[in-house]
Amino acid sequence: MLLDLLFPRRCILCLVPGSTLCAACTSALPRVVPPLCARCGSPVAWPVTRCRECSGRRLAFGAARAAVVYDAGVQTLVSSWKERGLRDLASLAAAIVAEAVTRPAVHVITFVPEDGDRSLRRGHHPPVRLARELGHRWDLPVRSLLRRTRRLRPQRGLGREERRRNVQGAFVAESVRGRVLLVDDVYTTGATVSAAASALRRAGASSVEVVTFARAVRR
Ligand SMILES: [Zn+2]
Ligand SMILES: [Zn+2]
Numbered sequence: 012m013l014l015d016l017l018f019p020r021r022c023i024l025c026l027v028p029g030s031t032l033c034a035a036c037t038s039a040l041p042r043v044v045p046p047l048c049a050r051c052g053s054p055v056a057w058p059v060t061r062c063r064e065c066s067g068r069r070l071a072f073g074a075a076r077a078a079v080v081y082d083a084g085v086q087t088l089v090s091s092w093k094e095r096g097l098r099d100l101a102s103l104a105a106a107i108v109a110e111a112v113t114r115p116a117v118h119v120i121t122f123v124p125e126d127g128d129r130s131l132r133r134g135h136h137p138p139v140r141l142a143r144e145l146g147h148r149w150d151l152p153v154r155s156l157l158r159r160t161r162r163l164r165p166q167r168g169l170g171r172e173e174r175r176r177n178v179q180g181a182f183v184a185e186s187v188r189g190r191v192l193l194v195d196d197v198y199t200t201g202a203t204v205s206a207a208a209s210a211l212r213r214a215g216a217s218s219v220e221v222v223t224f225a226r227a228v229r230r
Contacts, residue, residue: 024087065201080228081199156211
C-alpha cells in the first residue's frame with residue numbers, strides 16, 4: 012500500500028528494512044522456558060506448584076503462562092504495538108504464544124479490557140488483537156466479557172500489595188459459563204489478571220486460565 016512505499020517498514024528492534032519485526036529479532040526474543048511454576052508460570056529451578064513469587068497469594072486464576080520474557084527489547088515491542096497499532100504484530104505475537112503455550116482446554120477466550128480513558132484516544136489495545144488471533148489459531152470463540160468499573164491509577168511503579176489494592180474490584184464481567192481463557196499483553200505481578208479473573212468467576216466462570224505475550228521475570 013501507499014504508506015509502505017512512503018515509509019518502508021523497518022524492524023522495530025534493529026531497524027532493518029522489510030518487516031515490523033525481522034526474522035532474526037523474532038527468533039532472538041527471550042522465550043520463557045521450563046521448568047515453570049505450575050501456578051503463575053514463573054521460570055524456576057525445578058517444577059513446583061507454587062513459587063517464591065506466588066506462594067501465599069490469593070490468585071483468582073488457575074494458571075498463567077507467557078511466551079517471552081519482558082526485557083528491554085520486548086518492552087520496546089509492546090509499547091510500539093500499543094502506540095502504533097502495527098497490525099502484523101498481533102499475528103506474530105500469537106504465533107510466538109502458540110509455539111510456547113499449549114492450547115488451554117477452555118470454552119471461550121476473553122481479554123483484559125482497555126482503560127476507559129485510553130479508549131477515547133485513538134490508541135491500540137494489544138490484548139484484544141492477541142485474543143482474536145489466538146481464537147483464530149485455537150479455534151475458540153472470543154467474547155468481550157469484562158468491563159472496568161473505574162479508572163485506575165497506572166500500575167507502573169507500584170509495589171505488589173499496592174497493585175493488588177489498586178485493581179481490587181476494578182472489573183465486572185458479563186455472565187459466562189465454563190472455562191475461560193483470559194488474555195493480556197504483559198504479566199507483571201499478576202494483580203490485574205487476578206482481579207479480572209475474580210470478576211469472571213463471580214460472573215459464573217468455572218475456572219480462568221491466563222495467557223500473556225510477555226512476562227516480567229525476577230532474577
Ligand atoms: Zn530486527
Ligand atoms: Zn508461582
